[in-house]
Amino acid sequence: MRWILLALIGGIAYLLAVTLDLPPLRMLCKPLPVLALLLWVLSAPADTYRRWIAAGLVLSMLGDILLEWPVNAFVPGLAAFLLAHLAYLLAYLGDTRRLAPAGQLFAALLGGGLFVLLHSRGLGPLLLPIALYSLTISCMLWRALARLGCADLPAASRNLAAVGALLFVSSDAMIGISRFVGAFDGSSYAIMLTYWLGQFGIAASVTSRHQALPYSPGQPTSRV
Numbered sequence: 001m002r003w004i005l006l007a008l009i010g011g012i013a014y015l016l017a018v019t020l021d022l023p024p025l026r027m028l029c030k031p032l033p034v035l036a037l038l039l040w041v042l043s044a045p046a047d048t049y050r051r052w053i054a055a056g057l058v059l060s061m062l063g064d065i066l067l068e069w070p071v072n073a074f075v076p077g078l079a080a081f082l083l084a085h086l087a088y089l090l091a092y093l094g095d096t097r098r099l100a101p102a103g104q105l106f107a108a109l110l111g112g113g114l115f116v117l118l119h120s121r122g123l124g125p126l127l128l129p130i131a132l133y134s135l136t137i138s139c140m141l142w143r144a145l146a147r148l149g150c151a152d153l154p155a156a157s158r159n160l161a162a163v164g165a166l167l168f169v170s171s172d173a174m175i176g177i178s179r180f181v182g183a184f185d186g187s188s189y190a191i192m193l194t195y196w197l198g199q200f201g202i203a204a205s206v207t208s209r210h211q212a213l214p215y216s217p218g219q220p221t222s223r224v
Contacts, residue, residue: 004040026068031065040207049206050209055084056084060199082133092144098146107138114173144166157209161202164205168195
């Protein structure tokens with residue numbers, strides 16, 4: 001609970017800094033929510049899934065810092081988040097390799113539609129990086145959705161990872177739209193809130209992963 005409290009404090013402080021236009025406070029507070037989630041994840045039992053999710057959170061913190069840096073570090077920040085998505089992708093692949101065609105189609109339509117929209121506005125030298133990023137987030141979302149069919153995993157872990165991945169992709173989509181299509185009212189707040197909630201879902205998929213399944217070996221099957 002203390003890590004969630006730290007995440008809330010850091011998030012509120014960052015949004016306050018955005019509202020009051022306080023760049024030093026923004027730089028200080030922006031990584032705090034993800035740092036708190038990382039510490040929360042590291043309190044869970046160690047396994048391969050936790051390792052890849054923790055790596056993704058570390059890379060996300062790096063991306064947060066780069067995107068907030070006073071100099072133009074959009075491409076390095078994009079690279080950091082691309083690697084974070086790859087880490088999450090590897091975590092999900094470690095649980096299942098099932099095809100999940102419905103999830104694949106949904107993720108492809110979402111990621112492909114976003115790329116087509118951004119490409120229509122002209123991406124210039126960022127065409128290939130944005131294309132690669134769109135492909136990566138689509139694959140990450142697909143594999144998160146594929147975990148929904150893994151009956152041997154706790155339902156909470158499956159659902160939280162899927163919702164978290166969808167929110168993370170939604171945040172990325174809003175960044176792309178606000179940067180290449182046109183900013184919209186409240187975009188800064190919407191981007192960060194969906195991003196933090198997405199990361200929370202992904203982190204919570206680790207902490208809920210080790211909950212015992214109903215009627216698993218060693219558990220009583222009686223309601224009494």
